[in-house]
Amino acid sequence: MARGIRDKVAIIGMGCSKFGERWDSNAEDLMVEAFNEALTDAGIEKNQIEAAWLGTAFDRVHVGASALPLSTALRLSSIPVTRVENMCATGTEALRGATYAVASGACDIALALGVEKLKDTGYGGLPAGSRGPLPDLWVPNGSAPGNFAQLATAYSAKHGVSAQDLKEAIGHVSWKSHQNGAKNSKAHLQKAVTMETILNAPMIAEPLGLFDCCGVSDGSACAIVTTPEIAKSLGKQDIVSIKALQLCLSDGVESAFNTWDGSHFATTRVAAKKAYEEAGIKDPRKELSMIEVHDCFSVTELVTMEDLYISAEGQAVKDVMDGFYDADGPVPCQIDGGLKCFGHPIGASGLRMIYEVYLQLLGRAGPRQLKNPTFGLTHNLGGAPHANVSAISVIGRYN
Amino acid sequence: MAAGITAFGAYIPRLRLNRASIAAAHKWAMPGLRGMAKGERSMCNWDEDAITMAVEAARDCLTGRDRSDIDGVFFASTTLPFIDRQNAGVIGAALNLEHGISSLDITGSQRAGTSALITALKSAGEGDTLLVAADARKAQPASSSEMQFGHGAAALTVGTGNIVARLVGSYTVTTDFVDHFRGEGQEFDYGWEERWIREEGYSKIVPQAVKALLEKTGVAGAQISRFVMPCTMKGIPDRIAKGFGIPAEAVADTLGEVCGDTGAAHALLMLAAALETAKAGDLILVAAFGQGADAILLEVTDAIASLPGRQGVSGALARGRKEDDYMKFLSFQGNVKLDWGMRGEVDNKTALSSEYRNKEMVTGFTGGKCSVCGTVQFPRTHYCVNPNCQALDTQEPYSFADSPARVMSFTADWLSYNPSPPFFYGQVQFETGGRVLMGFTDTDAGQIDVGSSLKMMFRIKDYDNDRGYRRYFWKAAPVSTGKEA
Numbered sequence: 001m002a003r004g005i006r007d008k009v010a011i012i013g014m015g016c017s018k019f020g021e022r023w024d025s026n027a028e029d030l031m032v033e034a035f036n037e038a039l040t041d042a043g044i045e046k047n048q049i050e051a052a053w054l055g056t057a058f059d060r061v062h063v064g065a066s067a068l069p070l071s072t073a074l075r076l077s078s079i080p081v082t083r084v085e086n087m088c089a090t091g092t093e094a095l096r097g098a099t100y101a102v103a104s105g106a107c108d109i110a111l112a113l114g115v116e117k118l119k120d121t122g123y124g125g126l127p128a129g130s131r132g133p134l135p136d137l138w139v140p141n142g143s144a145p146g147n148f149a150q151l152a153t154a155y156s157a158k159h160g161v162s163a164q165d166l167k168e169a170i171g172h173v174s175w176k177s178h179q180n181g182a183k184n185s186k187a188h189l190q191k192a193v194t195m196e197t198i199l200n201a202p203m204i205a206e207p208l209g210l211f212d213c214c215g216v217s218d219g220s221a222c223a224i225v226t227t228p229e230i231a232k233s234l235g236k237q238d239i240v241s242i243k244a245l246q247l248c249l250s251d252g253v254e255s256a257f258n259t260w261d262g263s264h265f266a267t268t269r270v271a272a273k274k275a276y277e278e279a280g281i282k283d284p285r286k287e288l289s290m291i292e293v294h295d296c297f298s299v300t301e302l303v304t305m306e307d308l309y310i311s312a313e314g315q316a317v318k319d320v321m322d323g324f325y326d327a328d329g330p331v332p333c334q335i336d337g338g339l340k341c342f343g344h345p346i347g348a349s350g351l352r353m354i355y356e357v358y359l360q361l362l363g364r365a366g367p368r369q370l371k372n373p374t375f376g377l378t379h380n381l382g383g384a385p386h387a388n389v390s391a392i393s394v395i396g397r398y399n
Numbered sequence: 400m401a402a403g404i405t406a407f408g409a410y411i412p413r414l415r416l417n418r419a420s421i422a423a424a425h426k427w428a429m430p431g432l433r434g435m436a437k438g439e440r441s442m443c444n445w446d447e448d449a450i451t452m453a454v455e456a457a458r459d460c461l462t463g464r465d466r467s468d469i470d471g472v473f474f475a476s477t478t479l480p481f482i483d484r485q486n487a488g489v490i491g492a493a494l495n496l497e498h499g500i501s502s503l504d505i506t507g508s509q510r511a512g513t514s515a516l517i518t519a520l521k522s523a524g525e526g527d528t529l530l531v532a533a534d535a536r537k538a539q540p541a542s543s544s545e546m547q548f549g550h551g552a553a554a555l556t557v558g559t560g561n562i563v564a565r566l567v568g569s570y571t572v573t574t575d576f577v578d579h580f581r582g583e584g585q586e587f588d589y590g591w592e593e594r595w596i597r598e599e600g601y602s603k604i605v606p607q608a609v610k611a612l613l614e615k616t617g618v619a620g621a622q623i624s625r626f627v628m629p630c631t632m633k634g635i636p637d638r639i640a641k642g643f644g645i646p647a648e649a650v651a652d653t654l655g656e657v658c659g660d661t662g663a664a665h666a667l668l669m670l671a672a673a674l675e676t677a678k679a680g681d682l683i684l685v686a687a688f689g690q691g692a693d694a695i696l697l698e699v700t701d702a703i704a705s706l707p708g709r710q711g712v713s714g715a716l717a718r719g720r721k722e723d724d725y726m727k728f729l730s731f732q733g734n735v736k737l738d739w740g741m742r743g744e745v746d747n748k749t750a751l752s753s754e755y756r757n758k759e760m761v762t763g764f765t766g767g768k769c770s771v772c773g774t775v776q777f778p779r780t781h782y783c784v785n786p787n788c789q790a791l792d793t794q795e796p797y798s799f800a801d802s803p804a805r806v807m808s809f810t811a812d813w814l815s816y817n818p819s820p821p822f823f824y825g826q827v828q829f830e831t832g833g834r835v836l837m838g839f840t841d842t843d844a845g846q847i848d849v850g851s852s853l854k855m856m857f858r859i860k861d862y863d864n865d866r867g868y869r870r871y872f873w874k875a876a877p878v879s880t881g882k883e884a
Contacts, residue, residue: 121741122741123740123741123742125742125814128742128745128815128816129745129746130745130746133749133750133752133753134753134757136747136749136750136861137749137753137754137757137761137860137870137872138760138761138778138860138872139836140822140824140836140837140838141745141815141816141817141822141861142810142812142815142822142824142838143812143814143815145810145812145814146810146812146814146815146822146824147810149810149812150808150809150810150825150826151808152810153808153809153810153825153848153849154807154808154826154849156849157848157849157850202813203811203813203821204812204813204814205810205811205812205813205814205821206810206811206812206821208810251786252780252784253784253786255826255834255836256776256777256778256784256833256834256835257774257776257784257785257786257834258774258828258832258833258834259786261807262807262808262826263808385808386826386836
């Protein structure tokens with residue numbers, strides 16, 4: 001493969017707003033809140049930023065089109081600012097833009113910022129709307145939980161897992177995130193819940209109950225990136241660098257050919273392999289210190305453990321039930337609460353995950369700090385199991 | 400050349416509203432309705448209308464035959480989903496009929512179906528005319544119509560070759576007898592006293608037509624094997640039959656107990672039921688009332704025995720599922736407005752240019768079959784989806800409408816808007832290859848699982864109530880195995 005992105009770009013500052021139902025805030029407030037934290041963290045002047053990427057998905061419900069909302073909110077004077085949108089991978093996509101710009105030498109310092117203000121729609125869940133003139137004519141108007149819930153029926157059928165066992169395993173996934181989110185003051189949901197509550201919650205899309213679905217939240221997160229050399233020249237001691245950034249999109253095979261079985265994400269498997277190679281990771285189950293994955297729904301997290309080659313195929317239920325991904329397990333997953341409890345403002349989520357890995361690597365994660373993490377993986381999924389965007393980043397200490 | 404019927408088909412919606420549930424709902428105000436509360440009436444699912452029912456009846460009628468010799472589509476209905484847009488054209492497109500066909504909507508009377516049949520028989524030429532009749536009549540809550548009406552469709556092909564029932568003769572009486580009417584912009588029929596309709600209408604006008612027909616054809620009433628006459632009033636067909644010496648056992652069941660009166664479709668639906676059990680030499684007399692009366696005499700031929708098997712009326716009836724929820728019926732009829740929340744506010748405006756450009760794909764459910772690797776796929780695209788092929792512009796049109804399929808994955812979604820929650824949908828894997836993410840219809844909880852058999856049905860995809868439009872696509876329905884609960 002090409003030389004890749006490993007260790008070419010360092011993160012020198014990150015920020016993240018409080019996620020949640022931010023009734024008092026608009027998108028500008030959230031962007032400024034995340035950005036100010038990152039700018040302070042980076043210890044640079046705002047005018048040292050030479051290019052910026054804004055990631056936002058449902059622009060029509062909050063900021064509107066183009067990257068102008070970012071350049072005007074932050075008063076970024078006369079620099080290139082670009083808006084990116086790639087469904088739930090949008091935040092990571094923004095970072096990819098900024099990272100590639102720095103790696104190419106086109107600029108020294110770049111900003112990636114993701115934001116989503118979802119709570120102005122008037123209801124829970126993602127905004128429903130047109131999918132385009134042709135899809136509107138034939139694609140069912142299903143919801144996100146409905147699309148992802150289909151993983152459960154296909155996974156059960158493929159691996160011979162009973163509906164009850166699967167429901168309990170995905171329930172444990174949510175239980176774990178709630179345990180973790182309770183230790184995170186920026187998380188949307190900060191209350192631990194019992195398995196009984198999770199299993200008996202109202203049905204959203206069978207077999208996903210209310211507690212199998214992540215929170216639809218308002219929030220923003222951002223990163224300021226530069227080269228490791230410049231980071232050093234700025235006096236940075238502990239440097240966090242980007243080890244891999246991979247993106248893989250469906251080519252329509254899952255939705256229209258006959259090979260995919262509906263139980264996993266073909267794109268995540270490809271992106272994971274490429275990311276491990278780019279990052280120099282041989283055995284993810286042993287080498288990864290922590291992971292933040294796209295747990296939009298509990299069943300998504302469960303199958304993703306296999307797609308990332310951490311659990312063997314068909315073994316995710318066992319690993320989950322064994323506590324392998326719990327806070328005190330070998331590979332803690334969603335130590336910050338995940339999408340489930342930290343919340344899921346679409347455009348911000350990818351950067352929020354990297355924010356947690358960044359904090360952990362720098363020993364700044366407070367009550368949820370892990371022991372001596374070296375590599376963290378983040379993963380986003382946009383779309384639906386049959387047609388999606390999968391993004392993976394690996395972040396680690398720069399040696 | 401002699402003209403006649405060459406094939407028949409029928410469709411009755413799966414849902415059958417228990418009439419007792421109607422009576423129970425209105426008991427507080429109209430206790431008298433209890434007297435009519437026997438049996439069940441068919442009711443459209445939320446995604447069914449006269450067009451979708453017509454397509455299903457037509458598919459049943461066209462079982463096992465090449466569609467290329469159909470050269471015309473007649474659609475008879477008094478509940479045409481579109482007042483100004485040819486409804487027959489939608490049916491033709493859904494059936495993937497050839498483009499060089501004639502088409503016509505026929506409406507305005509409860510005998511639109513039989514009048515269309517007479518016209519088709521009289522004008523029969525070389526190709527077959529597909530005549531479809533369907534009605535989804537809406538009734539005002541607590542009206543006797545609500546008890547009497549049913550929803551359904553029937554289809555016939557009419558031509559001069561391979562005739563299963565030959566036209567012996569027909570006779571029509573036209574008179575402006577207004578027993579009921581529905582004025583422009585009105586939702587419901589308005590009717591006059593039933594006793595007057597019975598005595599001055601049915602009892603005088605139908606016999607005029609029957610008498611003239613029997614005289615004209617020289618056939619005696621006693622020779623009639625089956626007397627087909629829709630009528631919601633008990634005893635009238637028997638009384639008329641008796642007047643002509645038609646044997647009592649020849650009087651056809653009006654399907655009132657199991658289906659209800661399907662309006663402009665009903666005479667043809669009853670005729671389809673008669674043809675299902677008919678044998679060569681049978682004489683079938685069809686009489687239909689509505690601002691006059693049509694009378695048609697048909698003689699069944701030997702060819703009836705060689706028609707391929709089809710669902711027919713008995714198959715459609717066997718597929719029924721009892722529905723006791725009157726409120727669901729009201730909602731499906733648009734007679735009560737429920738609060739569906741903001742998700743129900745989505746704008747379903749259709750880009751008509753896109754719909755026209757993609758009508759074979761969407762209305763005809765046509766995908767592609769790669770001429771290089773043979774991969775069947777939906778939608779049909781420029782590049783083949785097979786990762787080992789990806790050939791450019793090699794896909795020939797391939798219809799999925801009649802392909803057997805099974806459930807690959809599914810869910811029951813309570814979040815997204817659906818007029819009959821939960822919304823069942825999932826990946827549908829076709830046995831010929833190809834898969835499509837589809838909505839399911841006529842599905843109940845626990846009825847499907849991964850691997851369950853599915854068949855395709857033509858249904859309403861979305862309503863655009865702001866503009867009075869509706870769009871159609873295909874949905875997957877479980878293949879039922881006889882009478883359901």
